[in-house]
Amino acid sequence: MAALPAPRTPDPMDAPVMRWGILAPGGIARLFCTALRQGTRQEIVAVGSRSLDRAKAFADEFGAASAYGSYAELVNDPQVDIVYVASPHSEHHQQARLALEAGKPVLVEKAFTRNAAEAEDLVELAKAKKLLLVEAMWARFLPHYDVVGQALADGLIGEVTTVFADHGQPLYPDGPARLASPELAGGALLDLGVYPVSFADFVLGPFTSITAVGALTDLGVDSQEAITVTNAAGAHGVLHASMLGTTPGTASICGTGGRLDLGGPFYGPTWVRLHDRNGGLVDEHVQVAGAGHAGLRYQAAEAARCLAAGRTESELFPLDATVRVMAAMDEIRAQLGVRYPGE
Structure with missing residues (x-):
């Protein structure tokens, strides 16, 4: 391998x-x-x-x-x-x-x-x-995402079958007031769930089906959700987000020939581990430079490069992917019964 x-x-x-x-x-x-x-x-x-x-x-x-x-x-x-x-x-x-x-x-x-x-x-x-x-x-501009993207393109883990991704932080009821407010588009999904949904889009491409269950606060924003998605090839995504407490924040991509694991939080600078189909560790990439929120510098650098080159969007995260993720979250909110004033 x-x-x-x-x-x-x-x-x-x-x-x-x-x-x-x-x-x-x-x-x-x-x-x-x-x-x-x-x-x-x-x-x-x-x-x-x-x-x-x-x-x-x-x-x-x-x-x-x-x-x-x-x-x-x-x-x-x-x-x-x-x-x-x-x-x-x-x-x-x-x-x-x-x-x-x-x-x-x-x-x-x-x-x-x-x-x-x-x-x-x-x-x-x-x-x-x-x-x-x-x-x-x-996350889409961080080095470890490039490692994952190349590994998938090269077929290192075979055909992708399942994606797992989770993101939970203790942000309600004692966190930022905006997260409790429907008027400010609060709730777990747009703040936290966007990471697992975007990660699943990164790996699977467009979703052909979405199913979601969750819980709402007394003001009607989502406090947590469990989401399953599929793509045209029949691969599954199993996603979770919560603002009620800290969760592992890890992600995994499973394939017919192996598995990629991302350490928590998977959406920040972290490690990527490659396992064979029996679960044995084959290799590890560790992102050290730009750890934590210092990793925000990568998105600014990408925007600067695009601007200098005269581009109108980033090849690393095209606008059609942004729109797809928003459309997926629209469907998730509809199934949960979350609607923001003025929509």
Whole structure:
């Protein structure tokens, strides 16, 4: 049995330098900007918030020259090459559209939008304006995902039969208020379940069937869900997400000739182990560089490379995959009975 391939992921420090505007300076934006400062040559030049004081404080923290008390001012700053949208899911569509209409390429935090219709609208606008648009699903740009992708393409584990992926964190009822709010597109699925669903799409491609069961909070958002999917070849995905407690967060891809295991959390920098069909360990890849949220630098580097090359989407995570994932989560929410106000 062959060994695991080496990752082909370029060093984020080598990516072309772009000037970033940060839209909505919250927790994920802080992690993103920290990763940029520590592991890339990217420049953070402007910050936009509904609160000018908040924008100024964040700009001071990360050395940005400009701070704005409105998103419109941020996206119209001529010094900004690309906008990173880091607001709650409920705001992604409107704010990414604002940036695109201003002629700015956009990196939008996952989940990309509330639903597939909003995602399709952004994709159509970006294509019409010939602007780069990328979902910030950081896992898809990490080196260990490239290892997995090559291993599958090379047939190292034979024909894929089953994918397992899980993601649970203790984020309810004592976590961020947005996760409990239907108005902010809260719940486990868009925040946590998007990782297993996107991973299954990465491995299996389009789903031909989806079945979901779960539990809802008293406000009507999902607290956890168990999901099964299939693809056209008949391979299965067994997926789980929960905001009620910590789960293993691991993933496995099983095939007729072997198995790939990803350590928890599978969606962050971690190890990949190749097993033969009897379960014996054959090889291991360990991603050390960019551990933890420092791995967010890879998505920024990919966006910068795409922008410098004149691309309108990333080959590592094409826009049709983003829309497919959103459509799958629409179906999951429909089966669970979760609907967001204003949809």
